[in-house]
Amino acid sequence: MKGVIFFDIDTQYDFMHRNGKFYVQGAEDIIPNLGAITKFAAANNVPVFASIDNNGFKKEDGGWSQLKIPETRLENAAIVPNKRLTNEKIKELKKEDKLLIEKQEHNAFSNPNLKLILNGAKKAYVYGVATDFCVKEVVLELRNMKVETYVVKDAIKPVSKINESRDLALFKNKGAKFLTTQQLLRKKEL
Secondary structure, three states: OOOOEEEEEOEHHHHHHOHHHHHHHHHHHHHHHHHOOOOOHHHHOOOOOEEEEOOOOOOOOOOOOHOHHHHOOOOEEEOOOOOOOOHHHHHHHHOEEEEEEEOOOOOOOHOOHHHHOOOOOOOOEEEEEEEHHHHHHHHHHHHHOOOEEEEEEEEEEEOOHHHHHHHHHHHHOOOOOEEEEHHHHHOOOO
């Protein structure tokens, strides 16, 4: 694994669109930014780890990737199942640049393989939904692992606007940094 990753949190249809099962209000507003970040990652060979909340979802014929909005789909992504894998399989996954991390809780780190796969990551750019649940859990876990963490502020949405400023202050207090999609896309060095 390279030292830098993009961490896409739950950009699945059911969270991102008004008629989705678990719609996050206003999530459609960030879709253009999510798409731009995904394209930027592909163009610059940046590994993308994408959490997939499989709690209450059925895997479609096309697999977990099909549950994601088109703007954030990862073609030929490796699946990290939500069960403990062998050390050999984890070594294989560490070589992949597109991973779909299965989870059944708010925290992507509930997947027993994620910490082992992320071992060695130095910097992570986090975006997706929802700021006050799944995004928060990932940001805090990354900071606990001492990974330099950037939150793409205009590419996240909360379930509750009331909690948003409190959670962003918590991220900052834990050492996370903030930037916008445009600031990320203009970076010459990640």
